[in-house]
Amino acid sequence: MAEGTNASNFIRDIVAADLAAGKHGGRVVTRFPPEPNGYLHIGHAKSICLNFGLAQETPGGICHLRFDDTNPTTEDPEYVQSIQDDVRWLGFDWQDKLFFASDYFERLYEFAERLIRKGAAYVDSLTAEDMRTYRGTLTEPGRNSPYRERSVEENLSLFREMRAGKFPDGTHVLRAKINMASPNINLRDPVLYRIRHAAHYRTESAWCIYPAYDYAHPLSDAIEGITHSICTLEFEDHRPLYDWVIEQAQTPHRPQQIEFARLNISYAVMSKRKLLELVEKKLVAGWDDPRLPTIKGLRRRGYTPEAIRAFCDHIGVAKRDAVVEMQLLEHFIREDLNKRSLRVMAVLKPLKVVLDNYPEGAAEELDAVNNPEDPSAGTRKVPFSRTLYIERDDFLEDPPKQFFRLAPGREVRLRYAYIIKCVGVTKDPQTGEIIELHCTYDPSTKSGADEARRKVKATIHWVSTTHATQAEIRLYNPLLIADLSKVPTDHDWTTYLNPQSLERITGCQVEPSLKGAPPGSRFQFERLGYFCTDLDSTNDSPVFNRTVPLKDAWAKLDKGQPPR
Protein backbone atom coordinates (compact mmCIF):
# COMPACT_ATOMS: atom_id res chain seq x y z
CA MET A 1 0.00 0.00 0.00
CA ALA A 2 1.23 3.43 -0.82
CA GLU A 3 2.60 5.78 1.71
CA GLY A 4 0.75 8.96 2.38
CA THR A 5 -2.66 7.37 2.60
CA ASN A 6 -4.50 7.37 5.83
CA ALA A 7 -6.74 4.55 4.74
CA SER A 8 -6.89 1.84 7.31
CA ASN A 9 -5.10 -1.42 6.94
CA PHE A 10 -5.30 -3.35 10.16
CA ILE A 11 -3.65 -6.34 8.53
CA ARG A 12 -0.55 -4.32 7.82
CA ASP A 13 -0.46 -3.54 11.55
CA ILE A 14 -0.75 -7.22 12.44
CA VAL A 15 2.03 -8.12 10.05
CA ALA A 16 4.23 -5.36 11.42
CA ALA A 17 3.59 -6.53 14.98
CA ASP A 18 4.37 -10.13 14.03
CA LEU A 19 7.55 -9.01 12.38
CA ALA A 20 8.57 -7.03 15.44
CA ALA A 21 7.82 -10.01 17.67
CA GLY A 22 9.88 -12.29 15.46
CA LYS A 23 6.88 -14.47 14.70
CA HIS A 24 7.19 -16.85 11.73
CA GLY A 25 10.95 -16.37 11.90
CA GLY A 26 10.63 -12.78 10.74
CA ARG A 27 9.25 -13.81 7.34
CA VAL A 28 6.20 -12.63 5.50
CA VAL A 29 4.71 -15.04 2.98
CA THR A 30 1.24 -14.28 1.65
CA ARG A 31 -0.75 -15.78 -1.15
CA PHE A 32 -3.47 -14.91 -3.60
CA PRO A 33 -5.55 -18.10 -3.92
CA PRO A 34 -8.23 -17.82 -6.63
CA GLU A 35 -10.26 -20.75 -7.81
CA PRO A 36 -9.94 -20.83 -11.61
CA ASN A 37 -13.67 -20.73 -12.18
CA GLY A 38 -14.06 -17.23 -13.60
CA TYR A 39 -12.36 -14.01 -14.49
CA LEU A 40 -10.95 -11.66 -11.90
CA HIS A 41 -12.83 -8.48 -11.04
CA ILE A 42 -12.13 -5.30 -9.14
CA GLY A 43 -12.93 -7.08 -5.88
CA HIS A 44 -10.09 -9.49 -6.50
CA ALA A 45 -7.86 -6.51 -7.21
CA LYS A 46 -8.31 -5.44 -3.61
CA SER A 47 -7.10 -8.82 -2.39
CA ILE A 48 -4.26 -8.87 -4.91
CA CYS A 49 -3.07 -5.41 -3.91
CA LEU A 50 -3.31 -6.40 -0.25
CA ASN A 51 -1.45 -9.70 -0.48
CA PHE A 52 1.19 -8.64 -2.98
CA GLY A 53 1.46 -5.23 -1.35
CA LEU A 54 2.16 -6.72 2.07
CA ALA A 55 4.88 -8.90 0.59
CA GLN A 56 6.41 -5.98 -1.29
CA GLU A 57 6.55 -3.81 1.79
CA THR A 58 8.55 -6.39 3.69
CA PRO A 59 12.19 -7.04 2.86
CA GLY A 60 12.32 -10.63 1.66
CA GLY A 61 8.54 -10.86 1.60
CA ILE A 62 6.86 -12.81 -1.12
CA CYS A 63 3.37 -13.49 -2.34
CA HIS A 64 2.44 -16.78 -3.95
CA LEU A 65 -0.10 -17.22 -6.68
CA ARG A 66 -1.96 -20.41 -5.87
CA PHE A 67 -4.86 -21.84 -7.80
CA ASP A 68 -7.35 -23.33 -5.41
CA ASP A 69 -8.46 -25.93 -7.90
CA THR A 70 -10.12 -28.55 -5.74
CA ASN A 71 -13.46 -28.70 -7.54
CA PRO A 72 -13.09 -30.32 -10.98
CA THR A 73 -16.58 -29.44 -12.16
CA THR A 74 -16.18 -25.67 -12.20
CA GLU A 75 -12.61 -25.08 -13.25
CA ASP A 76 -10.99 -24.43 -16.57
CA PRO A 77 -7.48 -23.67 -17.91
CA GLU A 78 -8.88 -20.61 -19.66
CA TYR A 79 -9.40 -19.07 -16.24
CA VAL A 80 -5.93 -20.05 -15.07
CA GLN A 81 -4.48 -18.15 -17.99
CA SER A 82 -6.67 -15.08 -17.63
CA ILE A 83 -5.99 -14.84 -13.91
CA GLN A 84 -2.26 -14.88 -14.47
CA ASP A 85 -2.58 -12.26 -17.20
CA ASP A 86 -4.63 -10.02 -14.95
CA VAL A 87 -2.33 -10.26 -11.94
CA ARG A 88 0.64 -9.43 -14.13
CA TRP A 89 -1.23 -6.62 -15.83
CA LEU A 90 -2.01 -5.15 -12.44
CA GLY A 91 1.73 -4.99 -11.96
CA PHE A 92 2.45 -7.82 -9.56
CA ASP A 93 5.01 -10.61 -9.70
CA TRP A 94 4.85 -13.98 -8.00
CA GLN A 95 8.35 -14.78 -9.24
CA ASP A 96 8.65 -18.59 -9.30
CA LYS A 97 5.94 -19.06 -6.69
CA LEU A 98 3.15 -20.38 -8.87
CA PHE A 99 1.28 -23.23 -7.23
CA PHE A 100 -1.76 -25.40 -7.66
CA ALA A 101 -3.68 -27.05 -4.85
CA SER A 102 -4.13 -29.95 -7.26
CA ASP A 103 -0.38 -30.55 -7.07
CA TYR A 104 -0.87 -31.33 -3.38
CA PHE A 105 -3.56 -33.98 -3.87
CA GLU A 106 -1.23 -36.84 -2.98
CA ARG A 107 0.11 -35.15 0.14
CA LEU A 108 -3.36 -34.08 1.14
CA TYR A 109 -4.46 -37.68 0.80
CA GLU A 110 -1.63 -38.82 3.06
CA PHE A 111 -2.63 -36.28 5.68
CA ALA A 112 -6.16 -37.64 5.47
CA GLU A 113 -5.02 -41.17 6.19
CA ARG A 114 -3.08 -39.78 9.13
CA LEU A 115 -6.26 -38.17 10.46
CA ILE A 116 -8.13 -41.42 10.05
CA ARG A 117 -5.45 -43.34 11.91
CA LYS A 118 -5.61 -41.02 14.85
CA GLY A 119 -9.38 -41.22 14.89
CA ALA A 120 -9.91 -37.64 13.80
CA ALA A 121 -11.74 -38.46 10.60
CA TYR A 122 -14.22 -41.08 9.45
CA VAL A 123 -16.04 -42.24 6.38
CA ASP A 124 -19.70 -41.40 6.48
CA SER A 125 -22.26 -43.08 4.25
CA LEU A 126 -25.26 -40.91 4.88
CA THR A 127 -26.97 -39.38 1.88
CA ALA A 128 -26.47 -35.66 1.43
CA GLU A 129 -30.03 -35.12 2.51
CA ASP A 130 -29.69 -37.19 5.67
CA MET A 131 -26.47 -35.48 6.48
CA ARG A 132 -28.26 -32.17 6.40
CA THR A 133 -30.87 -33.49 8.80
CA TYR A 134 -28.26 -34.86 11.17
CA ARG A 135 -26.41 -31.55 11.12
CA GLY A 136 -29.17 -29.87 13.11
CA THR A 137 -30.02 -26.21 12.70
CA LEU A 138 -28.63 -22.88 13.77
CA THR A 139 -30.36 -23.24 17.12
CA GLU A 140 -30.49 -27.02 17.58
CA PRO A 141 -27.45 -29.26 17.95
CA GLY A 142 -26.75 -31.97 15.40
CA ARG A 143 -26.75 -35.72 15.99
CA ASN A 144 -23.96 -38.16 15.43
CA SER A 145 -24.11 -40.12 12.22
CA PRO A 146 -24.65 -43.87 12.72
CA TYR A 147 -21.38 -44.35 10.83
CA ARG A 148 -19.41 -42.10 13.17
CA GLU A 149 -17.96 -44.89 15.25
CA ARG A 150 -16.55 -47.03 12.47
CA SER A 151 -13.18 -48.55 13.31
CA VAL A 152 -9.95 -47.07 12.05
CA GLU A 153 -9.42 -50.14 9.90
CA GLU A 154 -12.85 -49.91 8.34
CA ASN A 155 -12.44 -46.18 7.71
CA LEU A 156 -9.06 -46.71 6.16
CA SER A 157 -10.20 -49.43 3.81
CA LEU A 158 -13.36 -47.52 2.89
CA PHE A 159 -11.37 -44.37 2.20
CA ARG A 160 -8.92 -46.32 0.04
CA GLU A 161 -11.82 -47.83 -1.86
CA MET A 162 -13.23 -44.35 -2.33
CA ARG A 163 -9.95 -43.32 -3.88
CA ALA A 164 -9.85 -46.48 -5.99
CA GLY A 165 -13.14 -45.53 -7.55
CA LYS A 166 -15.21 -48.34 -6.04
CA PHE A 167 -18.14 -46.07 -5.20
CA PRO A 168 -20.38 -43.77 -7.18
CA ASP A 169 -20.66 -40.06 -6.45
CA GLY A 170 -22.47 -39.16 -3.27
CA THR A 171 -22.30 -42.51 -1.56
CA HIS A 172 -19.55 -41.75 0.94
CA VAL A 173 -17.59 -38.78 2.25
CA LEU A 174 -14.69 -38.40 4.60
CA ARG A 175 -15.64 -36.23 7.55
CA ALA A 176 -13.68 -34.65 10.33
CA LYS A 177 -14.67 -36.02 13.72
CA ILE A 178 -15.09 -32.88 15.76
CA ASN A 179 -18.36 -32.14 17.51
CA MET A 180 -21.89 -32.50 16.16
CA ALA A 181 -23.21 -30.33 18.97
CA SER A 182 -20.90 -27.40 18.36
CA PRO A 183 -22.66 -24.05 18.25
CA ASN A 184 -20.42 -23.34 15.27
CA ILE A 185 -21.99 -25.32 12.45
CA ASN A 186 -18.69 -25.50 10.60
CA LEU A 187 -17.36 -27.70 13.37
CA ARG A 188 -20.20 -30.27 13.14
CA ASP A 189 -18.05 -32.89 11.44
CA PRO A 190 -17.40 -31.03 8.18
CA VAL A 191 -16.79 -32.91 4.95
CA LEU A 192 -13.12 -33.28 4.09
CA TYR A 193 -13.36 -35.37 0.90
CA ARG A 194 -16.15 -36.10 -1.53
CA ILE A 195 -16.40 -38.51 -4.42
CA ARG A 196 -16.52 -36.81 -7.79
CA HIS A 197 -16.10 -38.94 -10.88
CA ALA A 198 -15.17 -35.99 -13.03
CA ALA A 199 -12.09 -35.12 -15.04
CA HIS A 200 -10.00 -32.41 -13.48
CA TYR A 201 -8.45 -29.93 -15.91
CA ARG A 202 -4.98 -30.71 -14.55
CA THR A 203 -5.01 -34.09 -12.86
CA GLU A 204 -7.45 -35.44 -15.44
CA SER A 205 -8.76 -38.81 -14.26
CA ALA A 206 -6.07 -39.49 -11.66
CA TRP A 207 -8.51 -38.79 -8.86
CA CYS A 208 -12.14 -39.40 -8.16
CA ILE A 209 -12.09 -38.00 -4.65
CA TYR A 210 -11.46 -34.31 -4.11
CA PRO A 211 -10.57 -32.42 -0.94
CA ALA A 212 -12.91 -29.71 0.27
CA TYR A 213 -11.82 -26.10 0.70
CA ASP A 214 -11.81 -26.26 4.50
CA TYR A 215 -9.39 -29.14 4.38
CA ALA A 216 -7.22 -28.28 1.37
CA HIS A 217 -6.77 -24.61 2.11
CA PRO A 218 -5.08 -24.67 5.52
CA LEU A 219 -2.86 -27.54 4.47
CA SER A 220 -1.88 -25.83 1.22
CA ASP A 221 -0.98 -22.77 3.26
CA ALA A 222 1.05 -24.91 5.63
CA ILE A 223 2.83 -26.75 2.81
CA GLU A 224 3.84 -23.45 1.20
CA GLY A 225 4.94 -21.86 4.44
CA ILE A 226 2.36 -19.11 4.22
CA THR A 227 2.63 -16.86 7.27
CA HIS A 228 -0.49 -14.74 6.85
CA SER A 229 -3.43 -16.35 5.12
CA ILE A 230 -5.73 -13.48 4.27
CA CYS A 231 -9.31 -14.16 3.31
CA THR A 232 -12.71 -12.50 3.43
CA LEU A 233 -15.08 -12.10 6.33
CA GLU A 234 -17.39 -15.00 5.55
CA PHE A 235 -14.60 -17.37 6.56
CA GLU A 236 -14.37 -16.00 10.06
CA ASP A 237 -16.23 -18.89 11.56
CA HIS A 238 -14.18 -21.30 9.52
CA ARG A 239 -11.08 -20.18 11.38
CA PRO A 240 -11.51 -22.69 14.23
CA LEU A 241 -11.73 -25.39 11.58
CA TYR A 242 -8.69 -24.00 9.79
CA ASP A 243 -6.76 -24.20 13.04
CA TRP A 244 -8.16 -27.66 13.81
CA VAL A 245 -6.93 -29.06 10.49
CA ILE A 246 -3.48 -27.57 11.00
CA GLU A 247 -3.38 -28.90 14.54
CA GLN A 248 -4.50 -32.40 13.59
CA ALA A 249 -2.21 -32.68 10.60
CA GLN A 250 0.75 -31.71 12.78
CA THR A 251 2.34 -29.67 10.05
CA PRO A 252 5.67 -28.15 10.94
CA HIS A 253 4.51 -24.73 9.82
CA ARG A 254 1.47 -22.96 11.29
CA PRO A 255 -0.09 -20.28 9.12
CA GLN A 256 -2.44 -17.68 10.55
CA GLN A 257 -5.78 -16.84 8.98
CA ILE A 258 -6.85 -13.18 8.98
CA GLU A 259 -10.14 -11.94 7.58
CA PHE A 260 -11.09 -8.62 5.99
CA ALA A 261 -14.19 -7.17 4.35
CA ARG A 262 -14.60 -7.83 0.67
CA LEU A 263 -15.04 -4.95 -1.73
CA ASN A 264 -18.49 -3.93 -2.87
CA ILE A 265 -19.03 -1.19 -5.40
CA SER A 266 -22.36 0.53 -5.72
CA TYR A 267 -24.47 -0.73 -8.63
CA ALA A 268 -21.77 -3.05 -9.92
CA VAL A 269 -22.31 -6.73 -10.51
CA MET A 270 -19.57 -8.28 -8.43
CA SER A 271 -20.51 -11.86 -7.83
CA LYS A 272 -18.74 -14.45 -9.94
CA ARG A 273 -21.94 -16.40 -10.24
CA LYS A 274 -23.83 -13.44 -11.70
CA LEU A 275 -20.98 -12.40 -13.95
CA LEU A 276 -20.83 -15.93 -15.31
CA GLU A 277 -24.55 -15.82 -15.93
CA LEU A 278 -24.29 -12.54 -17.83
CA VAL A 279 -21.53 -13.98 -19.99
CA GLU A 280 -23.19 -17.32 -20.60
CA LYS A 281 -26.53 -15.80 -21.46
CA LYS A 282 -24.70 -13.47 -23.82
CA LEU A 283 -26.17 -10.40 -22.19
CA VAL A 284 -22.66 -8.98 -22.50
CA ALA A 285 -20.05 -9.50 -25.17
CA GLY A 286 -17.75 -11.51 -22.92
CA TRP A 287 -15.73 -11.34 -19.72
CA ASP A 288 -13.90 -8.33 -21.14
CA ASP A 289 -17.05 -6.37 -21.89
CA PRO A 290 -16.24 -2.78 -20.88
CA ARG A 291 -19.49 -2.54 -18.96
CA LEU A 292 -18.33 -5.20 -16.52
CA PRO A 293 -16.21 -4.56 -13.42
CA THR A 294 -13.85 -7.37 -14.42
CA ILE A 295 -10.18 -6.51 -14.69
CA LYS A 296 -10.32 -7.14 -18.40
CA GLY A 297 -13.47 -5.07 -18.75
CA LEU A 298 -11.98 -2.17 -16.85
CA ARG A 299 -8.88 -2.47 -18.98
CA ARG A 300 -10.87 -2.19 -22.18
CA ARG A 301 -12.68 0.72 -20.65
CA GLY A 302 -9.36 2.52 -20.50
CA TYR A 303 -8.51 1.94 -16.84
CA THR A 304 -4.84 1.73 -16.01
CA PRO A 305 -3.25 -0.62 -13.46
CA GLU A 306 -1.96 2.45 -11.64
CA ALA A 307 -5.46 3.84 -11.21
CA ILE A 308 -6.79 0.54 -9.91
CA ARG A 309 -3.92 0.21 -7.47
CA ALA A 310 -4.40 3.77 -6.24
CA PHE A 311 -8.07 3.02 -5.70
CA CYS A 312 -7.27 -0.11 -3.71
CA ASP A 313 -4.81 1.82 -1.58
CA HIS A 314 -7.37 4.45 -0.86
CA ILE A 315 -10.32 2.28 0.17
CA GLY A 316 -8.40 0.66 2.99
CA VAL A 317 -8.68 -2.74 4.61
CA ALA A 318 -11.08 -3.18 7.51
CA LYS A 319 -13.59 -5.60 8.94
CA ARG A 320 -16.74 -3.59 8.51
CA ASP A 321 -18.97 -4.23 5.53
CA ALA A 322 -18.65 -1.42 3.07
CA VAL A 323 -20.00 -0.33 -0.26
CA VAL A 324 -17.68 1.98 -2.11
CA GLU A 325 -19.27 4.42 -4.51
CA MET A 326 -18.38 3.92 -8.11
CA GLN A 327 -17.56 7.62 -8.33
CA LEU A 328 -14.49 6.95 -6.24
CA LEU A 329 -13.20 4.43 -8.77
CA GLU A 330 -13.95 6.93 -11.50
CA HIS A 331 -12.09 9.62 -9.63
CA PHE A 332 -8.89 7.59 -9.66
CA ILE A 333 -9.01 6.85 -13.35
CA ARG A 334 -9.74 10.49 -14.15
CA GLU A 335 -6.85 11.63 -12.01
CA ASP A 336 -4.49 9.18 -13.66
CA LEU A 337 -5.66 9.78 -17.21
CA ASN A 338 -5.53 13.52 -16.76
CA LYS A 339 -1.81 13.24 -16.28
CA ARG A 340 -1.04 10.80 -19.04
CA SER A 341 -3.56 10.91 -21.86
CA LEU A 342 -2.97 12.93 -24.97
CA ARG A 343 -5.46 15.65 -25.80
CA VAL A 344 -6.80 15.59 -29.32
CA MET A 345 -9.65 17.24 -31.13
CA ALA A 346 -12.61 15.28 -32.33
CA VAL A 347 -16.04 16.21 -33.53
CA LEU A 348 -18.79 13.84 -32.60
CA LYS A 349 -21.66 15.42 -34.47
CA PRO A 350 -20.07 17.32 -37.36
CA LEU A 351 -21.31 20.58 -38.81
CA LYS A 352 -19.45 21.84 -41.85
CA VAL A 353 -17.92 25.32 -41.78
CA VAL A 354 -16.57 27.07 -44.87
CA LEU A 355 -14.09 29.91 -44.33
CA ASP A 356 -14.98 32.20 -47.21
CA ASN A 357 -11.82 34.28 -47.02
CA TYR A 358 -9.40 31.36 -46.66
CA PRO A 359 -7.69 30.50 -49.95
CA GLU A 360 -9.17 27.50 -51.70
CA GLY A 361 -6.86 24.50 -51.76
CA ALA A 362 -4.56 26.01 -49.16
CA ALA A 363 -3.65 24.34 -45.91
CA GLU A 364 -1.35 24.94 -42.98
CA GLU A 365 -0.17 23.07 -39.97
CA LEU A 366 -0.81 24.52 -36.55
CA ASP A 367 0.91 23.64 -33.30
CA ALA A 368 -1.18 21.95 -30.65
CA VAL A 369 -0.07 20.85 -27.20
CA ASN A 370 -0.50 17.18 -26.43
CA ASN A 371 -1.08 17.56 -22.73
CA PRO A 372 -1.42 20.88 -20.95
CA GLU A 373 -0.48 19.23 -17.67
CA ASP A 374 2.64 17.62 -19.01
CA PRO A 375 4.92 19.71 -21.21
CA SER A 376 7.12 16.69 -21.88
CA ALA A 377 4.27 15.19 -23.87
CA GLY A 378 5.23 17.69 -26.58
CA THR A 379 3.22 19.16 -29.38
CA ARG A 380 1.79 17.99 -32.67
CA LYS A 381 0.82 19.57 -35.94
CA VAL A 382 -2.85 19.89 -36.73
CA PRO A 383 -3.83 20.52 -40.35
CA PHE A 384 -6.05 23.51 -41.01
CA SER A 385 -7.90 24.31 -44.22
CA ARG A 386 -10.79 26.18 -45.78
CA THR A 387 -13.46 23.72 -44.76
CA LEU A 388 -13.79 22.44 -41.24
CA TYR A 389 -16.09 20.44 -39.07
CA ILE A 390 -17.21 21.85 -35.77
CA GLU A 391 -19.50 20.31 -33.19
CA ARG A 392 -23.18 20.82 -34.06
CA ASP A 393 -23.80 21.72 -30.44
CA ASP A 394 -21.31 24.56 -30.69
CA PHE A 395 -23.60 26.53 -33.00
CA LEU A 396 -27.03 27.91 -32.24
CA GLU A 397 -28.95 30.04 -34.66
CA ASP A 398 -30.87 31.68 -31.90
CA PRO A 399 -28.64 31.50 -28.83
CA PRO A 400 -30.01 31.85 -25.30
CA LYS A 401 -28.36 34.11 -22.75
CA GLN A 402 -25.80 31.74 -21.36
CA PHE A 403 -24.64 30.46 -24.74
CA PHE A 404 -21.31 32.03 -25.74
CA ARG A 405 -20.30 29.83 -28.62
CA LEU A 406 -20.95 30.34 -32.31
CA ALA A 407 -24.07 32.09 -33.59
CA PRO A 408 -24.87 34.25 -36.60
CA GLY A 409 -22.69 37.37 -36.56
CA ARG A 410 -20.78 36.12 -33.54
CA GLU A 411 -17.07 35.47 -33.07
CA VAL A 412 -15.43 32.47 -31.52
CA ARG A 413 -11.90 31.10 -31.36
CA LEU A 414 -10.96 27.84 -32.98
CA ARG A 415 -8.61 26.09 -30.62
CA TYR A 416 -4.97 26.41 -31.73
CA ALA A 417 -6.14 28.42 -34.78
CA TYR A 418 -7.92 31.65 -35.54
CA ILE A 419 -10.87 33.67 -34.47
CA ILE A 420 -13.73 33.18 -36.87
CA LYS A 421 -16.97 35.02 -37.39
CA CYS A 422 -20.18 33.47 -38.60
CA VAL A 423 -21.46 35.34 -41.65
CA GLY A 424 -23.96 32.93 -43.15
CA VAL A 425 -26.06 29.86 -42.55
CA THR A 426 -27.03 27.45 -45.33
CA LYS A 427 -30.15 25.40 -44.80
CA ASP A 428 -31.77 22.55 -46.57
CA PRO A 429 -34.69 24.20 -48.39
CA GLN A 430 -36.89 21.19 -47.70
CA THR A 431 -36.20 20.34 -44.11
CA GLY A 432 -34.84 23.61 -42.85
CA GLU A 433 -31.93 21.71 -41.35
CA ILE A 434 -28.65 23.59 -41.12
CA ILE A 435 -26.25 22.11 -43.67
CA GLU A 436 -23.25 24.38 -43.41
CA LEU A 437 -21.98 27.61 -41.94
CA HIS A 438 -20.11 30.34 -43.73
CA CYS A 439 -17.51 32.15 -41.70
CA THR A 440 -14.60 34.47 -42.16
CA TYR A 441 -11.35 34.09 -40.31
CA ASP A 442 -9.15 36.86 -38.97
CA PRO A 443 -5.57 36.07 -40.11
CA SER A 444 -4.09 38.32 -37.44
CA THR A 445 -5.45 36.19 -34.63
CA LYS A 446 -3.45 33.07 -35.21
CA SER A 447 -2.93 31.22 -31.98
CA GLY A 448 0.30 32.16 -30.30
CA ALA A 449 0.65 35.46 -32.09
CA ASP A 450 0.62 37.83 -29.16
CA GLU A 451 -0.03 40.99 -31.11
CA ALA A 452 -3.52 39.64 -31.77
CA ARG A 453 -4.67 38.49 -28.37
CA ARG A 454 -8.24 39.53 -28.85
CA LYS A 455 -10.60 38.13 -26.33
CA VAL A 456 -13.60 36.13 -27.42
CA LYS A 457 -16.20 34.52 -25.26
CA ALA A 458 -15.54 30.96 -26.26
CA THR A 459 -13.18 28.51 -27.85
CA ILE A 460 -14.36 25.52 -29.77
CA HIS A 461 -12.76 22.45 -31.27
CA TRP A 462 -12.67 21.51 -34.93
CA VAL A 463 -11.10 19.26 -37.53
CA SER A 464 -10.25 19.93 -41.15
CA THR A 465 -12.68 18.14 -43.45
CA THR A 466 -10.02 17.27 -45.98
CA HIS A 467 -7.68 15.82 -43.39
CA ALA A 468 -9.97 14.31 -40.79
CA THR A 469 -10.53 10.63 -40.45
CA GLN A 470 -13.79 8.96 -39.54
CA ALA A 471 -14.21 7.09 -36.32
CA GLU A 472 -16.76 5.11 -34.42
CA ILE A 473 -17.19 5.72 -30.75
CA ARG A 474 -18.78 3.24 -28.41
CA LEU A 475 -20.11 4.69 -25.25
CA TYR A 476 -20.25 2.15 -22.51
CA ASN A 477 -22.30 2.88 -19.44
CA PRO A 478 -21.67 0.63 -16.51
CA LEU A 479 -24.19 -2.17 -16.27
CA LEU A 480 -26.38 -0.82 -13.53
CA ILE A 481 -28.56 -2.89 -11.34
CA ALA A 482 -31.45 -1.25 -9.53
CA ASP A 483 -30.70 -3.05 -6.30
CA LEU A 484 -28.45 -5.99 -6.68
CA SER A 485 -29.22 -7.47 -3.29
CA LYS A 486 -32.88 -7.74 -4.21
CA VAL A 487 -32.34 -9.51 -7.49
CA PRO A 488 -33.98 -12.91 -7.06
CA THR A 489 -32.05 -16.03 -7.89
CA ASP A 490 -34.09 -16.96 -10.94
CA HIS A 491 -34.74 -13.51 -12.25
CA ASP A 492 -34.86 -12.05 -15.69
CA TRP A 493 -31.66 -10.07 -15.91
CA THR A 494 -32.82 -7.81 -18.66
CA THR A 495 -35.14 -6.00 -16.33
CA TYR A 496 -32.23 -5.07 -14.12
CA LEU A 497 -29.70 -4.05 -16.72
CA ASN A 498 -29.18 -0.55 -17.88
CA PRO A 499 -31.00 -0.44 -21.20
CA GLN A 500 -28.64 2.18 -22.56
CA SER A 501 -25.48 0.43 -21.52
CA LEU A 502 -24.00 0.50 -25.00
CA GLU A 503 -24.37 3.25 -27.53
CA ARG A 504 -22.59 3.63 -30.85
CA ILE A 505 -21.81 6.98 -32.37
CA THR A 506 -20.73 6.75 -35.96
CA GLY A 507 -19.68 9.46 -38.32
CA CYS A 508 -17.40 11.15 -35.83
CA GLN A 509 -14.52 13.09 -37.29
CA VAL A 510 -11.16 12.96 -35.56
CA GLU A 511 -7.70 14.36 -36.12
CA PRO A 512 -5.75 12.50 -38.79
CA SER A 513 -3.04 11.61 -36.28
CA LEU A 514 -5.44 9.15 -34.68
CA LYS A 515 -5.62 6.93 -37.71
CA GLY A 516 -2.53 4.97 -36.80
CA ALA A 517 -3.00 5.07 -33.06
CA PRO A 518 -1.99 1.76 -31.50
CA PRO A 519 -4.81 -0.24 -29.90
CA GLY A 520 -5.41 0.75 -26.33
CA SER A 521 -3.87 4.22 -26.61
CA ARG A 522 -5.65 6.66 -24.40
CA PHE A 523 -6.89 10.05 -25.47
CA GLN A 524 -8.89 12.79 -24.00
CA PHE A 525 -11.03 14.40 -26.63
CA GLU A 526 -11.10 18.09 -25.89
CA ARG A 527 -14.13 18.92 -23.80
CA LEU A 528 -15.55 15.46 -24.24
CA GLY A 529 -13.76 13.29 -21.74
CA TYR A 530 -11.67 10.17 -21.97
CA PHE A 531 -11.43 7.61 -24.67
CA CYS A 532 -9.15 4.77 -25.52
CA THR A 533 -8.83 3.09 -28.86
CA ASP A 534 -10.47 -0.28 -28.99
CA LEU A 535 -8.14 -2.97 -27.70
CA ASP A 536 -9.55 -5.42 -30.22
CA SER A 537 -9.77 -3.09 -33.16
CA THR A 538 -8.07 -4.16 -36.33
CA ASN A 539 -10.10 -1.69 -38.34
CA ASP A 540 -8.55 0.94 -40.45
CA SER A 541 -10.77 3.56 -38.95
CA PRO A 542 -10.32 3.92 -35.22
CA VAL A 543 -12.93 2.67 -32.80
CA PHE A 544 -13.00 4.31 -29.41
CA ASN A 545 -14.33 3.12 -26.12
CA ARG A 546 -15.40 5.81 -23.76
CA THR A 547 -15.89 5.67 -20.06
CA VAL A 548 -19.23 7.20 -19.31
CA PRO A 549 -19.31 8.54 -15.78
CA LEU A 550 -22.06 7.28 -13.55
CA LYS A 551 -23.62 10.70 -13.38
CA ASP A 552 -24.16 10.69 -17.13
CA ALA A 553 -25.30 7.10 -17.06
CA TRP A 554 -27.97 8.05 -14.57
CA ALA A 555 -28.97 11.05 -16.58
CA LYS A 556 -29.70 8.71 -19.45
CA LEU A 557 -31.90 6.52 -17.34
CA ASP A 558 -35.56 7.40 -17.12
CA LYS A 559 -35.59 9.27 -13.88
CA GLY A 560 -32.13 10.73 -14.14
CA GLN A 561 -31.56 9.61 -10.59
CA PRO A 562 -29.52 6.83 -9.09
CA PRO A 563 -31.70 3.77 -8.90
CA ARG A 564 -32.66 2.88 -5.39
Next chain:
RNA sequence: UGGGGGAUCGUCUAGCGGUAGGACGCCGGCCUUUGGAGCCGGCUACCUAGGUUCGAUUCCUAGUCCCCCAGCCA
Protein backbone atom coordinates in the same frame (compact mmCIF):
# COMPACT_ATOMS: atom_id res chain seq x y z
C1' U B 1 -34.23 -17.90 19.65
C1' G B 2 -27.38 -20.75 18.55
C1' G B 3 -22.54 -19.13 17.01
C1' G B 4 -19.19 -15.64 14.63
C1' G B 5 -18.31 -10.47 13.21
C1' G B 6 -19.30 -5.08 12.68
C1' A B 7 -21.33 0.09 13.81
C1' U B 8 -17.58 7.78 12.95
C1' C B 9 -20.00 12.93 7.46
C1' G B 10 -24.32 10.76 1.73
C1' U B 11 -19.73 7.16 0.68
C1' C B 12 -14.67 5.11 2.02
C1' U B 13 -11.93 6.11 6.16
C1' A B 14 -8.34 8.69 10.45
C1' G B 15 -8.55 8.72 15.65
C1' C B 16 -6.28 4.67 20.62
C1' G B 17 -9.00 9.62 27.46
C1' G B 18 -7.92 16.03 25.94
C1' U B 19 -10.46 20.89 20.08
C1' A B 20 -13.59 14.67 15.38
C1' G B 21 -9.03 14.96 10.38
C1' G B 22 -8.58 13.31 5.08
C1' A B 23 -10.53 11.61 0.41
C1' C B 24 -14.78 10.97 -2.84
C1' G B 25 -19.35 13.40 -3.45
C1' C B 26 -22.40 17.64 -3.27
C1' C B 27 -23.21 23.20 -3.23
C1' G B 28 -21.21 28.07 -4.34
C1' G B 29 -17.39 31.18 -6.63
C1' C B 30 -13.14 31.96 -9.87
C1' C B 31 -10.67 30.61 -14.43
C1' U B 32 -12.37 31.34 -20.34
C1' U B 33 -7.05 29.02 -25.59
C1' U B 34 -13.00 24.64 -24.78
C1' G B 35 -13.36 21.01 -18.89
C1' G B 36 -16.08 16.22 -16.69
C1' A B 37 -9.43 19.97 -15.98
C1' G B 38 -7.36 23.60 -12.44
C1' C B 39 -7.91 27.11 -8.23
C1' C B 40 -10.77 29.06 -3.88
C1' G B 41 -14.67 28.61 -0.30
C1' G B 42 -18.64 25.85 2.00
C1' C B 43 -21.57 21.26 3.51
C1' U B 44 -22.67 17.18 6.68
C1' A B 45 -20.72 12.21 11.23
C1' C B 46 -19.05 9.53 16.52
C1' C B 47 -26.00 3.69 16.79
C1' U B 48 -28.84 4.43 21.74
C1' A B 49 -29.13 4.73 27.05
C1' G B 50 -26.74 4.55 31.50
C1' G B 51 -22.05 4.56 34.17
C1' U B 52 -16.50 5.65 35.29
C1' U B 53 -13.74 10.33 34.72
C1' C B 54 -12.15 17.16 35.49
C1' G B 55 -13.00 15.36 30.53
C1' A B 56 -15.46 9.66 26.63
C1' U B 57 -15.72 8.49 19.55
C1' U B 58 -12.10 6.08 22.77
C1' C B 59 -13.01 2.53 29.05
C1' C B 60 -17.39 -0.34 31.53
C1' U B 61 -22.66 -2.07 31.42
C1' A B 62 -27.22 -2.84 29.01
C1' G B 63 -29.68 -2.41 24.58
C1' U B 64 -30.46 -1.39 19.12
C1' C B 65 -29.31 -2.15 14.15
C1' C B 66 -26.42 -4.51 10.11
C1' C B 67 -23.52 -8.70 7.96
C1' C B 68 -22.02 -14.03 7.83
C1' C B 69 -22.88 -19.48 8.97
C1' A B 70 -27.40 -25.13 8.41
C1' G B 71 -22.99 -27.10 0.03
C1' C B 72 -20.60 -33.54 -0.78
C1' C B 73 -19.01 -24.68 -3.53
C1' A B 74 -14.87 -21.64 -2.58
